[in-house]
Amino acid sequence: MSTKNSKINKTNKYEKNVDKYVEIVNKSTPYPQRAFKFLYRATALVLLASIISGFVFMALGQYVLEHSRKGQEASIQEQNLLEQNNLQQKLLEIKQEHNLLNQNINCSPPNRQANASTANETPQFKTIVIDAGHGGRDAGVRGEITDVAESDLNLQVTFALRDELKQRGHTVVLTRQTKGHLSKTDRFVKREDMEARETTIQNNAHDFVISIHMNRFSDSKRRGAQVFYQKGSDNTLAKYMQNALNQNQEKKTQAIAGDFFILRASKKPSIIIECGFLSNPTDEKQLACPDHQKQLAKTIANGLEEFLKIST
Numbered sequence: 001m002s003t004k005n006s007k008i009n010k011t012n013k014y015e016k017n018v019d020k021y022v023e024i025v026n027k028s029t030p031y032p033q034r035a036f037k038f039l040y041r042a043t044a045l046v047l048l049a050s051i052i053s054g055f056v057f058m059a060l061g062q063y064v065l066e067h068s069r070k071g072q073e074a075s076i077q078e079q080n081l082l083e084q085n086n087l088q089q090k091l092l093e094i095k096q097e098h099n100l101l102n103q104n105i106n107c108s109p110p111n112r113q114a115n116a117s118t119a120n121e122t123p124q125f126k127t128i129v130i131d132a133g134h135g136g137r138d139a140g141v142r143g144e145i146t147d148v149a150e151s152d153l154n155l156q157v158t159f160a161l162r163d164e165l166k167q168r169g170h171t172v173v174l175t176r177q178t179k180g181h182l183s184k185t186d187r188f189v190k191r192e193d194m195e196a197r198e199t200t201i202q203n204n205a206h207d208f209v210i211s212i213h214m215n216r217f218s219d220s221k222r223r224g225a226q227v228f229y230q231k232g233s234d235n236t237l238a239k240y241m242q243n244a245l246n247q248n249q250e251k252k253t254q255a256i257a258g259d260f261f262i263l264r265a266s267k268k269p270s271i272i273i274e275c276g277f278l279s280n281p282t283d284e285k286q287l288a289c290p291d292h293q294k295q296l297a298k299t300i301a302n303g304l305e306e307f308l309k310i311s312t
């Protein structure tokens with residue numbers, strides 16, 4: 001019994017040792033597995049480091065990009081400023097050239113009447129309708145040299161005359177204030193345009209109507225301003241106006257009677273002033289010149305005021 005028991009004990013002890021050994025063997029990691037573990041950890045570390053450095057590089061890259069973009073923007077702004085300055089300089093040069101050109105053209109001959117003083121006269125303030133002839137689709141006649149449209153020059157002279165008359169205390173009504181024609185539809189442009197002028201004249205209490213036009217003639221030598229009045233009506237205003245205009249031109253002429261729709265639109269003294277000939281190069285150049293337009297406006301205002309002196 002005791003022998004048997006001691007055998008069993010020995011066996012148990014042996015088994016226990018074996019178990020312990022197996023356990024130790026199990027616990028200790030075999031070499032390939034350890035190497036794999038090491039590689040695994042190293043790879044993970046490298047990956048982590050790469051990710052972190054990736055983020056750092058991205059941030060750095062973005063910073064550098066942002067910086068260079070700002071730099072670029074700043075240089076673009078500088079360039080824009082430079083270009084702006086250059087443009088302003090060029091504009092100034094063009095303006096100076098333009099002024100020089102105007103001086104060279106000398107398009108305003110000495111106006112003997114322009115500075116006529118009316119200081120001693122009792123001023124009479126009137127309402128004048130100024131009608132800028134043509135407009136839009138109806139350009140009127142055209143300049144021989146520059147092909148300028150009569151309608152545009154009419155409007156420019158009208159504005160100059162409006163300013164001059166207003167400055168002298170008169171009230172001004174304009175039938176046309178833009179480059180376009182006055183018709184409401186495209187069917188009867190000329191008729192509707194003229195009717196619109198008639199409506200403006202009749203809807204506004206006024207003392208005079210002055211219609212502004214430019215002339216054209218087959219003989220290109222023909223120059224100067226010409227006044228027209230409605231046949232059968234009093235021609236005193238027309239005479240005074242022609243007289244005022246004659247003082248600034250070589251060819252003296254007389255006011256001419258005719259039959260005109262615009263002159264029949266009012267019962268008040270009404271005249272057409274053909275300011276000059278667009279078929280004559282000198283007249284064309286002068287009529288397009290703002291200084292000449294102002295002088296012309298002064299002469300017309302003087303003619304009107306000369307008439308006012310005797311009409312009371």
Ligand SMILES: [Zn+2]
Pocket residue numbers: 133134140141150213214
């Ligand atoms: Zn005309």
